[in-house]
Amino acid sequence: xxxxxxxxxxxxxxxxxxxxxxxxxxxxxxxxxxxxxxxxxxxxxxxxxxxxxxxxxxxxxxxxxxxxxxxxxxxxxxxxxxxxxxxxxxxxxxxxxxxxxxxxxxxxxxxxxxxxxxxxxxxxxxxxxxxxxxxxxxxxxxxxxxxxxxxxxxxxxxxxxxxxxxxxxxxxxxxxxxxxxxxxxxxxxxxxxxxxxxxxxxxxxxxxxxxxxxxxxxxxxxxxxxxxxxxxxxxxxxxxxxxxxxxxxxxxxxxxxxxxxxxxxxxxxxxxxxxxxxxxxxxxxxxxxxxxxxxxxxxxxxxxxxxxxxxxxxxxxxxxxxxxxxxxxxxxxxxxxxxxxxxxxxxxxxxxxxxxxxxxxxxxxxxxxxxxxxxxxxxxxxxxxxxxxxxxxxxxxxxxxxxxxxxxxxxxxxxxxxxxxxxxxxxxxxxxxx
Numbered sequence: 017x018x019x020x021x022x023x024x025x026x027x028x029x030x031x032x033x034x035x036x037x038x039x040x041x042x043x044x045x046x047x048x049x050x051x052x053x054x055x056x057x058x059x060x061x062x063x064x065x066x067x068x069x070x071x072x073x074x075x076x077x078x079x080x081x082x083x084x085x086x087x088x089x090x091x092x093x094x095x096x097x098x099x100x101x102x103x104x105x106x107x108x109x110x111x112x113x114x115x116x117x118x119x120x121x122x123x124x125x126x127x128x129x130x131x132x133x134x135x136x137x138x139x140x141x142x143x144x145x146x147x148x149x150x151x152x153x154x155x156x157x158x159x160x161x162x163x164x165x166x167x168x169x170x171x172x173x174x175x176x177x178x179x180x181x182x183x184x185x186x187x188x189x190x191x192x193x194x195x196x197x198x199x200x201x202x203x204x205x206x207x208x209x210x211x212x213x214x215x216x217x218x219x220x221x222x223x224x225x226x227x228x229x230x231x232x233x234x235x236x237x238x239x240x241x242x243x244x245x246x247x248x249x250x251x252x253x254x255x256x257x258x259x260x261x262x263x264x265x266x267x268x269x270x271x272x273x274x275x276x277x278x279x280x281x282x283x284x285x286x287x288x289x290x291x292x293x294x295x296x297x298x299x300x301x302x303x304x305x306x307x308x309x310x311x312x313x314x315x316x317x318x319x320x321x322x323x324x325x326x327x328x329x330x331x332x333x334x335x336x337x338x339x340x341x342x343x344x345x346x347x348x349x350x351x352x353x354x355x356x357x358x359x360x361x362x363x364x365x366x367x368x369x370x371x372x373x374x375x376x377x378x379x380x381x382x383x384x385x386x387x388x389x390x391x392x393x394x395x396x397x398x399x400x401x402x403x404x405x406x407x408x409x410x411x412x413x414x415x416x417x418x419x420x421x422x423x424x425x426x427x428x429x430x431x432x433x434x435x436x437x438x439x440x441x442x443x444x445x446x447x448x449x450x
Contacts, residue, residue, distance in 0.1 A: 037216045038156035042165065044208070044215055045149035046172045048112055051205045052142055053176025054183070055119045058201055059084075059135065060265045061184030061283045062194035064272055069194065072128060074405065078397025080132050081265055082390050087139035089385030095144025096378020100371060104148045105215040111148075112209030115141025120202035123195035144374075146381060151374040154365040155218050162365060163308070163315060167301020167358035174293030174354060177264055181290060185268065185283025236372055240379055245367050245438040248431030249316065249360055250383045255424035256323055257389030259330065260353055262417050264290075265393040266410060267346075273407040274338055285343075292350035300355030301362075315359035315366075316432035320425045326352035327421025334414045337407075356428070363431070367438040392417070 059066075059081060067077055099107045118137040125131040149169065157165045184197040240246055267289065272282035300322065307314035329349035336342025361377070368376040396413045403409035 033156065033158055038153075041152055041156050041215055042168065044211060045108070045152060046169055047204075048108065048145065048208050048212065049149060049169065049172035050176035050179070051112075051201070051208060052115070052145055053173050054180035054201050055115060055138065055205065056084075056142070057177045057180030057264060058119075058184035058197045059122075061181045061268050062188050062197060063269050064282075065188055065194035070126070070128060070131065074397040074401050075394065076128055078265070078393040078395075080128075080135050082392075082394035083132060084135045084139045085261065085385045085390035085393070087136050088143045089382045089387075089390055091140060091143035092147060092381035092385070093375065093378040096147040096374040096381075099144055099148045099151060099374040099378070103217060104152050104374070105212055105217040107144060108148045108152075108215070109209050109212035111141045111143070111145055112205055112212060113141075115145075116202045116205030116209060119205065120199050123198035143381075144378065147374040147378040150361060150365065150377045152215065152217065154373050155370070156216075159366065161305075163301045163305040163359045163362040164298075165301070166361045167298040167305075170301075170354065170357045170361065171294050171297035173357070174290045174297065174350070178287040178290035178294075181268055181283045182287035185278075185280040189278055189280035236375060237379070240368070240372070240376060243367050243438050244434040245316070245363060245431045246376065248427045248434070249363050250380050251427035252316075252319060252323065252356070252424045252431065253360060253380055253384040254388035255420040255427065256326075256353070256356060257384040258392045258420045259327065259417055259424075261389045262392035262396050262414065263330070263349075263353075266396055266414065270338065270407065270410055270414075273410060289346050289350040292347050293354045296351040296354040297358055299351070301358030303355075304359035304362075313432040313435045315363050316428045316435055319356035319360050319428035320432070322352050322355035323421050323428060324425035326355070327418040327424075330421070331415065331418040334411050337411065356424075360428070363435065367435070367442060369443055388420070 063077055066072065067074075072080075095107065095111070115138050118134055118141060121134050122131070122138065125134050150166070153165055153169055154162060180201070184201075187197040187200060188194045267286035268282045270282075271277060271285040275282070275285070277285075300318070304315050304318040307318060311317070326349055329345045329352060333342045333345040333349060336345065338346060364376045364380050365373050396410075396417070399413035399416070400409040403412040
């Protein structure tokens with residue numbers, strides 16, 4: 017068994033690093049994250065039919081999604097505290113079952129108010145999942161493999177988004193009812209939620225000051241924001257998630273508008289782009305990890321480069337109306353847009369005490385949605401209405417979004433200037449098996 021002090025685990029600690037238990041954890045949390053995004057994306061895949069049935073405007077539908085994302089961000093950090101201070105596997109199981117039940121209930125809603133309420137319930141369940149999964153993988157694998165493992169883990173996001181988009185559109189079209197996908201998608205989530213209770217977990221680690229005193233929640237939050245690398249990484253996430261949420265939410269309906277196709281075909285066109293992100297996540301983790309061997313601050317420099325390239329591809333795709341070369345640029349965007357995610361996620365774990373890993377990622381989720389990403393569906397929807405609606409209005413709105421990618425690049429680069437110093441300051445703690 018490999019000992020790894022930087023990771024916080026080792027053979028003598030009783031918590032296994034690597035091996036079959038780590039692989040089982042990776043596969044399980046990968047599938048859970050995939051279902052998480054399937055349940056999110058089906059709301060966008062059924063957007064047009066849902067709007068017609070419930071009499072919703074673009075802004076109203078966007079407001080529901082924005083509320084959903086705001087609640088995820090607002091609850092992410094409290095959930096992360098429970099994860100760090102209670103149990104990762106128990107929280108994962110409970111949260112997954114909760115959001116799956118609420119997903120099934122989405123298909124029963126008949127009004128704007130009831131839909132808003134049930135999607136809020138889904139958000140409560142999903143709020144802390146990524147924090148728990150990230151913390152468990154950070155402990156299960158050594159630090160030198162962290163970006164690569166996060167690349168595999170985060171590949172579940174585009175896979176889940178693609179499956180949610182295409183299966184949601186196909187099921188809605190084949191059955192003639194937009195509600196059907198919500199019932200179907202709740203089943204795998206419930207099964208995986210039960211499986212999560214059987215994952216190997218580590219004992220909760222207290223965070224203590226130099227004097228040996230236990231650090232409270234308020235002091236822990238202060239500690240996070242005194243790490244420059246973490247602050248700049250959070251800022252980069254905020255900017256990039258604004259872009260990705262806008263694209264995930266709008267692409268299916270964009271192709272319905274521009275090409276005059278039904279929900280199934282629009283979802284297929286969008287899902288092709290999202291499936292390509294399956295290449296971007298592991299590729300980003302692999303390339304950044306490899307570059308780090310020769311350049312210590314490579315993780316965030318890599319994020320800076322890929323963020324600005326992704327923004328350029330997105331702008332070009334909409335400028336060319338998503339046709340021909342424009343669609344090809346969308347496909348390149350699909351690959352590049354998630355390249356930053358594995359190394360940036362790994363950075364949030366590299367620069368903090370092992371007892372604060374879930375909190376570090378939970379705060380990242382809190383910031384990237386509440387301070388940016390949560391508002392993009394509503395903002396783009398409102399701008400689309402203002403610009404006259406339809407394809408032309410949506411294109412004008414989306415052409416304004418890539419500017420945030422430039423800001424993301426700047427923030428990631430600034431974070432790279434502090435990374436090496438902040439990693440060296442992390443207190444090394446070995447984990448014990450639960």
